Amino acid sequence: MESGSRGGLEDVVVSTSDICFIDGKEGRLVYRGFDVNDLVEHSSFEEVIFLLWHGGLPSKKELVAHTKAISSTATRKLPPGLVTLLRSLPKKTTPMEVLRTGVSALSSWDPDAADNSKDATARKALRLTAQMPTLVAAWERIRRGKTLIAPNPRLNLAANFLYMLTGAKPSPLAAKTFDVALILHADHEFNASTFAARVTAATMSDLHSSIVSAIGALKGPLHGGANEQVMLMVQKIKTPANADSFIRKLLADHGRIMGFGHRVYRVEDPRAKHLKRLATELGRQAGDTSAVEILDTVVRVIGSTPTTG
Secondary structure: OOOOOOOOOOOOOOOOOOOEEEEOOOOEEEEOOEEHHHHHHHOOHHHHHHHHHHOOOOOHHHHHHHHHHHHOHHHHOOOHHHHHHHHHOOOOOOHHHHHHHHHHHHOOOOOOOOOOOHHHHHHHHHHHHHHHHHHHHHHHHHHOOOOOOOOOOOOOHHHHHHHHHHOOOOOHHHHHHHHHHHHHOOOOOOOHHHHHHHHHHHOOOOHHHHHHHHHHHHOOOOOOHHHHHHHHHHHHHOOHHHHHHHHHHHHHOOOOOOOOOOOOOOOOOOOHHHHHHHHHHHHHHHOOOHHHHHHHHHHHHHHHOOOOO
């Protein structure tokens, strides 16, 4: 299978995957035999995690136990030493740099750090899944000079992240939006970050090192960093009224417009429709749909611009 990355793995055949299947011609994304559209409609991110890890959807009893394990305060909290490390970092450090450094540092406090057995690796995966949202939220609070918010075990992973980030319980729509975003980005076959993690794991290295490799690849502007570049573009455009002229000038100057086109999909990315719908609903709830309007204009202009050979 070809990589789903926008980075440097085009036409590199890696392997086949039982976890994720992408049909680029039909615009389908499938996890363990379940279409992502159905998972968005009927599942939570916690349930999708179980599906990806164990190969099937959990029973009600299994889901309760799985969710409780991920959401417990003991699992989500950061070691005090790591918080001290975060406070020592320059405030200009980006969240991706903090995530990369923080995941690496977490191995120093992990009780299973030296154990690469299947059971120990599963325990480390669960802890990292629970700790990474806390890590990112903590850095956002620290760099803005705000008090850290302790994890709330009564909230699922998505809602708890937003709570720790803002200090307020998120609206149901905000929590659902982020939960859906996590589901849509849970897996994407052998993209660059997955490939990087597998290479590191194949050397018999530990899980934390493998995830650090993945984060390093994901940070690049030709992979996960492309999303950040799109939002920076929206900020530069500022208002929907500026979007048309901004993009036409960028095209005329042969500038790069990030976030458009994917090596795998020949039709609309199946994730896009869900994200657009929820972003629109969030904008309406907040009384500001300008970001969606800007992106709609960008899509329209690019779609109407003839391509040259």
